[in-house]
Amino acid sequence: MAHTIEPAASGRSKCRGCGSQITKGELRFGERLPNPFADEGDMTLWFHLQCAAFKRPESLHEVAALLGEQQSALETIISLGIEHSSLPRIDGLEKAPSGRAKCRACEESIAKGDWRIKLVYFEDGMFNPSGTIHVTCAKEYFGTTDILDRLEYFADVDPQTLQEVAEMLG
Secondary structure (H helix, E strand, O other), X not given: OOOEEEEOOOOOOXXXXXXXXXXXXXXXXXXXXXXXXXXXXXXXXXXXXXXXXXXXXXXXXXXXXXXXXXXXXXXXXXXXXXXXXXHHHEEEEEXXXXXXXXXXXXXXXXXXXXXXXXXXXXXXOEEEEEEEEEHHHHHHHHOOOOOHHHHHHHOOOOHHHHHHHHHHHO
């Protein structure tokens, strides 16, 4: 079975990228994968188109021709995610609640109250938490600092915070 892009038949499916509902009639991306919980058959994971561009760029690229008028808007996100394979790991931005976590890039402690980027890995059809990095380690870890759109999309932060993070990224 191939991946698909189609309007949501109902409002019951949830996006695997952001966890929110996909409204009825909204275009969604269906990634078809072998079902790890059954001996045979496939499973379909549903995503908002923009979530798929950020989190599953290679899979969405396979059916990019089906995007229609939205293809040009998502193509930059998709190509950047393919070029820098660690970008789909971005899962948001948060202040460190304690000073115990270590950065996955530099392995130094992340001080309490510092901004940090949350990371996830995609395994067995699920996104699993995999730690955090300093905002200042983004270039080393991702290979680029062009990540503000991803941080803004997956983190619930105000414009002032984004400006502060942009300055930290350089």
